Amino acid sequence: MARSFTLPPATNPMSIGRLIEVHAGRDPDYPALTCGEVTLTRGELAARINRRARALIRAGVEQDDFVAIALPNGTAFMEIAFACWAIGATPAPVSHRLPTLELKAILELMKPRLVVGGAAAADAGATVVSEADLYDLELSADPLPEKVAKYVKAIPSGGSTGRPKVIVDHAPGLLDPDAPSLAMQYGDAVVIPGPLYHAAPFGFGYLALAAGCHLVLTPKFDAEDTLRLIERHRGAWLYVVPTMMHRIWALGEEVRGKYDLSSLEIVCHIAAACPVWLKEKWIEWLGPDRIWEGYSGTESIAATLIGGREWLEHKGTVGRLPPTTQIKFIGEDGQPVAPGEIGEIYFLPPGGKGSTYHYLGAEPRANGEWESYGDLGWMDADGYLYLADRRTDLIISGGANIYPAEIEAAIDACPGVLCSVVVGLPDEDLGQKVHAIVEVADATAPDVATLQVFVAERLARYKLPRTWEITTERLRDDAGKARRTALRDARIPA
Numbered sequence: 395m396a397r398s399f400t401l402p403p404a405t406n407p408m409s410i411g412r413l414i415e416v417h418a419g420r421d422p423d424y425p426a427l428t429c430g431e432v433t434l435t436r437g438e439l440a441a442r443i444n445r446r447a448r449a450l451i452r453a454g455v456e457q458d459d460f461v462a463i464a465l466p467n468g469t470a471f472m473e474i475a476f477a478c479w480a481i482g483a484t485p486a487p488v489s490h491r492l493p494t495l496e497l498k499a500i501l502e503l504m505k506p507r508l509v510v511g512g513a514a515a516a517d518a519g520a521t522v523v524s525e526a527d528l529y530d531l532e533l534s535a536d537p538l539p540e541k542v543a544k545y546v547k548a549i550p551s552g553g554s555t556g557r558p559k560v561i562v563d564h565a566p567g568l569l570d571p572d573a574p575s576l577a578m579q580y581g582d583a584v585v586i587p588g589p590l591y592h593a594a595p596f597g598f599g600y601l602a603l604a605a606g607c608h609l610v611l612t613p614k615f616d617a618e619d620t621l622r623l624i625e626r627h628r629g630a631w632l633y634v635v636p637t638m639m640h641r642i643w644a645l646g647e648e649v650r651g652k653y654d655l656s657s658l659e660i661v662c663h664i665a666a667a668c669p670v671w672l673k674e675k676w677i678e679w680l681g682p683d684r685i686w687e688g689y690s691g692t693e694s695i696a697a698t699l700i701g702g703r704e705w706l707e708h709k710g711t712v713g714r715l716p717p718t719t720q721i722k723f724i725g726e727d728g729q730p731v732a733p734g735e736i737g738e739i740y741f742l743p744p745g746g747k748g749s750t751y752h753y754l755g756a757e758p759r760a761n762g763e764w765e766s767y768g769d770l771g772w773m774d775a776d777g778y779l780y781l782a783d784r785r786t787d788l789i790i791s792g793g794a795n796i797y798p799a800e801i802e803a804a805i806d807a808c809p810g811v812l813c814s815v816v817v818g819l820p821d822e823d824l825g826q827k828v829h830a831i832v833e834v835a836d837a838t839a840p841d842v843a844t845l846q847v848f849v850a851e852r853l854a855r856y857k858l859p860r861t862w863e864i865t866t867e868r869l870r871d872d873a874g875k876a877r878r879t880a881l882r883d884a885r886i887p888a
Contacts, residue, residue, distance in 0.1 A: 397577040404570035411480025414440045417606040429611040441535035446477035449528040457482040464488040464511030470525040479567045482541030486548040487591040503755040543567030559756035574605030582630040587612040593692040617641040621653040628657040635793025636668040664688040665793040691767040694750040696741035711778040718744040740764035789818030804852040810839040817882035830859035
């Protein structure tokens with residue numbers, strides 16, 4: 395029987411920081427968290443969380459403080475996040491690969507009490523501790539008095555203004571250990587091969603642990619290793635983005651067929667639009683009842699979810715909204731478009747504008763009381779939502795959001811550059827690749843090699859342009875506007 399994503403009512407919510415202790419009391423030897431060759435039982439994980447929570451207190455962290463976690467995937471990442479919740483603080487996942495300048499800009503917005511990370515954070519001028527500094531066997535492993543974080547998480551994101559922002563989730567740090575979400579079931583092995591500094595892998599990861607599941611993480615994504623982990627741990631629930639799906643499919647039938655995936659009941663893909671042909675292949679391979687697609691954003695103003703069987707009747711849709719969320723479509727003139735026509739998608743969540751999040755360093759994209767992720771789309775007569783483009787300017791590459799303005803700001807800072815326009819071009823593997831068009835005055839301007847070095851010092855690696863072109867043609871008008879869509883479309887045939 396296919397699983398249901400219907401959420402059970404939460405009747406006994408408690409601090410997320412206490413939930414591992416609850417599950418450990420039921421079965422302390424059951425595996426709770428795996429990354430690489432390290433597996434912690436529920437009892438071991440609960441003890442480590444409590445010791446780390448006391449270490450955070452000793453380091454000066456207080457109720458509702460932000461704690462930036464700039465670590466690679468590993469058990470320590472989740473231990474520290476749950477330790478934050480245990481003392482009523484808010485974990486803030488941050489990429490450990492960020493260049494110093496970008497990390498500094500994020501930390502200036504966030505003002506965390508503490509940064510758990512390495513040299514880059516120290517270079518950015520933050521108060522930094524290592525994950526080893528936050529683990530002391532001399533500290534008690536007993537539970538702490540219950541505290542609840544006002545905000546469950548804070549997630550940095552690239553900014554459409556060329557500067558980063560921080561998205562603060564208004565949900566409190568409360569969950570019910572007996573009300574699992576997203577079709578996870580108690581005792582499931584949940585395989586998440588994505589980086590924890592992204593919102594979806596982090597969110598799905600802590601929801602899995604909170605529900606009493608065995609969370610299986612990877613140090614980094616590897617297509618065949620993901621299949622091996624499903625077989626080894628009898629994985630029932632898998633998170634992927636379309637780029638991962640493509641790379642797994644590209645292994646070929648012979649490699650995919652080596653692994654026993656009979657335990658797998660849910661494949662949940664999110665973070666980017668999935669090509670219709672690729673989704674069809676996965677449905678043919680694993681069956682429609684296993685394949686689920688989610689559409690949302692870190693701001694949580696709206697969300698849809700659709701299973702493969704329903705999707706086959708409405709190919710290309712991301713699903714229907716719950717009746718409590720309102721939707722409208724606005725054209726370039728600021729007016730509502732006719733039914734079925736493409737417009738920017740605006741939502742009104744049940745609690746109204748500003749009820750689900752707030753930004754640090756940015757203002758919401760709003761139309762009165764309505765808010766938008768910046769996506770374009772339309773709705774059919776049956777209420778199914780379709781995306782025409784995932785945000786007008788946004789590039790989604792390998793499931794990661796990349797804002798052109800952020801890259802353009804870095805390129806434009808290079809001596810000799812007049813301006814730049816960054817677009818996303820189709821890529822079979824990544825979905826989109828970053829392409830930079832750079833306007834210069836003459837041939838003495840910086841070459842591509844110089845630009846590559848300059849930008850690499852200022853941006854995370856996944857944001858770096860994969861292809862470049864240098865031109866003396868004017869890219870922007872006197873108002874600083876660029877015809878981004880026309881520039882992109884002219885390059886797609888090539």
